[in-house]
Amino acid sequence: MFLQSVDFKPNGSIPVLHTCDGADVAPHLEWGDVPEGVKSFALSCMDPDSPSGQFIHWFVVNIPVSVREVAQGGRTGGEELANDFGKRGYGGPCPSKGTHRYVFTLYGLNMERVEGVNAEHFFALIEPNVIAKAELIGKYRRK
Numbered sequence: 001m002f003l004q005s006v007d008f009k010p011n012g013s014i015p016v017l018h019t020c021d022g023a024d025v026a027p028h029l030e031w032g033d034v035p036e037g038v039k040s041f042a043l044s045c046m047d048p049d050s051p052s053g054q055f056i057h058w059f060v061v062n063i064p065v066s067v068r069e070v071a072q073g074g075r076t077g078g079e080e081l082a083n084d085f086g087k088r089g090y091g092g093p094c095p096s097k098g099t100h101r102y103v104f105t106l107y108g109l110n111m112e113r114v115e116g117v118n119a120e121h122f123f124a125l126i127e128p129n130v131i132a133k134a135e136l137i138g139k140y141r142r143k
Contacts, residue, residue, distance in 0.1 A: 003031045003106045003134035007072060014102060014138040020094030021142060025073035026058070031106050032068060035132050038108035040065055042126050043076065047093070049100040056084040057091050057102065059122050061114040081119050093140035101137050108132040 007027040008014050016022040029043075045058035063078035070076050085091040093102050109129045117125045 001031060001033050001035065001106065001108055001132040001134040003029060003104060003136045005029050005104075005136060005138075008138045011137050011139065014093055014140045019092040019140055019142075022092070023073075024090070024092040026070065026090035026092075027138075028070065028072040028074075029104065029106075029136070030069040031134060034065075034068075034108055037110055037131050038065055039112045040109050040114075041067065041078070042107040042109060042114065042122075043078070043105070044107075044122065045090070045102055045104045047095070047100050047102055049095070049098070051096065052084075056119055057093070058083055058089070058104075059119055061117050061122075061126070062112075065112075081117065081122065083119070093138075095140060095142060097142075099139050099141040101139055104136045104138070106134045 005027050018027045041063035043060040047055040059081040060076045060078040067077045080089045083091045108131045111129050
């Protein structure tokens with residue numbers, strides 16, 4: 001399975017548009033080569049370079065298996081969970097200092113719906129049901 005974006009290349013710079021310094025809109029994402037048995041998708045965007053550890057920028061579950069793309073600033077078709085900014089949906093890069101990595105991970109799941117999930121239990125409920133996953137890493141440094 002692969003995950004890519006027209007907005008930034010793997011390990012490339014995330015445009016300001018998708019950050020707290022811009023309009024803070026979610027980037028375009030698309031995926032393919034989905035293996036047989038996948039019944040839904042989940043999506044995460046994490047900052048592993050945050051001083052507090054893994055900072056959650058985006059958690060989405062229950063993305064229908066028919067979905068293969070999220071338009072820039074668009075809806076995923078799934079259920080967006082609260083992020084570490086305290087809001088539901090995408091919260092773009094906003095590092096306090098230095099260049100941070102933002103890891104977008106798409107999970108192909110063997111279940112149609114994930115019930116009772118929140119940010120605290122996301123990985124515990126997702127990981128046992130992952131058939132395949134794909135990552136896309138972007139970087140951002142504030143001016």
